[in-house]
Amino acid sequence: QIAVFAALAPVTTITHIKSPIRLLAPMCRVSQVTLKILGVGELGKSSRLMKLVRRKACASRYTKAICSNLMFLLFGPETKFMNKTRLYVYLTHDPAGTSVKNVVHFGQMINSKKFRKFDYGPKRNLKLYGQREPPEYPLERIRAPVALFWSPTDWMAPSRDVQGLKKRLRSLVLDYKMPIDDFGHLDFLFGIDVTKVLYAKVVALFQHYLK
Template identity: 30%
Template sequence: MTTALGVITARSFIGEISTMFGLAEFNPSSEPVSNFVKALCAQPGINCFDFLTAVTGKNCCLNASTIDFFLKNEPQPTSTKNFVHLGQTVRDGMIRKFDYGTNKNLAHYGEAKPPEYNLGNIPRELPLFISYGGQDALSDSKDVETLLDHLKFHDVGKLHVQYVKEFAHADFIIGTTAKDIVFNKIVTFFKNQQ
């Protein structure tokens, strides 16, 4: 994750703090979370003037009407545990199972540290479509390339990779060109897997 807001959020243990206050749901539009975000946005080096860009990266292909529609419906709440797990992943730089702390990890996993997810266990014959963007600050290109390295022995014809240099995170969802660049290719990919 390359967005300054995302990194400082993960490193600030905001998810863990929310859990301590008994918040099971991390709702970005709730007052406690909104106050956290405002405090983070006041930190030096953090520019939240364009909040969507501060979170997702510089999107190329959005217009005012799609952004307005998006912001009426997003961001959606998530489990605080999901948010904590994301923070753990960013801080550790590893894709591991949830870290409950040493004692609970021992009880849960039989070891002090949570085990890493073995991406090599992804079935080689499983059809996968991976589309990623060069401007995406949430699904950073380096992380996707690490994933692709784990998939280098995937069956030919079962893995389709699309790189869109100018796309950031929201462009894949609500970009004005997403239908032609991404959605149609996904539909074709699934039709070819039948």
Template identity: 30%
Template structure:
């Protein structure tokens, strides 16, 4: 078993080396055309966008565009009509936010019987799904070109929390006419909400319930050696990468993503290897076998990774070295210039006054139990903190497991009902 995991680690390390330089390599044949992928046997679902994929399974979705205060153009989706909801939608609306390197597609990749977007909309909630700056749905800007202007990529969770999350909340409330909404965030999707509450006074008052799924704040206890090494490497080499014009990483359509998507559907062997890679990335000592199906694995790598900035990845590397939930650390001298102090300021977790439900897994190697418990101890209005009963529940299970309907959705639905009108 140790030898098998070591071999997998070596394959993954080589793959990550490919990933790390993947965005630098540009060729005329990338991204591979959809027609070509179809002829090569790629799963149909992996080639579809959000509206196409939900439409295939009988759901009608709308595409909306939001402009942030700093000019980023974000794409949101709304499931306007759910296949299995045959009555009036509940109110207020629900905003569902993805994690790092994901997009709204992550909530539907596991199919209509397991994807949280399907389960929530089938329960007759007015569901909206966000996409933060830098992923393939949200690469627009009013005057910056993400392919030419390095300034576009000068962001991390600070800007996502300061601008993206508030803009999406405002848009949903303005569009629907409600004063408040319910918010569900996975990993980074919760961390950026905490940033918003700290840095944008009054915005917590626009939310009546937050459900944090494996919430990411500080990550000093993260067990994943792969994630720790990758992000801390970005922290060390960010300056060098910037000199060579590399500000965007792990994006859809680049060599790295295209390679993984192709590799994972080549054969039964590569499919199984990709499943093992997910476990190793999450540093799962006891894999949750069968939780993420073969078909879902092939589909998700058609949409993942979805892209972000080097600066954001570097910030995650820092979060594993500090026992504080703090802003970007530029070093003592630069911190004095930017912040007026040698240490970066803390995010004010006590500003998250909205009721919080937390759901997390014991077998999560990316957002460790100790860090979740630390975070819950800092928030002033935690109404319940729930450890998933399944002891093998992992980080990636949250979005991709076939068992979400039995494991985490019942608790999500219980609290949405408490904070929802029929």
């Protein structure tokens, strides 16, 4: 049983996402087929070799700007909470790798603007789900207490999408909007003062529900 769920920068319906990732979503099906033909099932595998390559590639003063700009292009502009001198360390561990199917699923949800199960196509959907279109995840059925922590300047979980999520949750116990200007998606993980401005509140929440 889940005592309480703390959702940091929650991404469900991806309708108003600002990241340029949305521009690649229409190509997700073609990309999946191509990678399957090539025998590629995993992207960004975080092996020791890949960690070393990423660390060395982004440690140089000449390449650091390229790494940081790519990161900020995808997840949102640089904020005052990001320590750029530590970027090569962050990139050593993140991204940790994911399946091609997971990336395609994300693209499907951007295209459909719905938080729903994987779309295998009408024929297989009918066999697996009993309907031609994949069903949406029934967020209304969540019974565990849910706490949302979000920021208006988050490119990946923008305010309008979070508001849509809130309307579907019946067990929402906390709706915490970051009271800080310019707090981005990456700051939830790498922000300089994130322990003080966010994690302390999450820990207090857990302690309250675990009494």
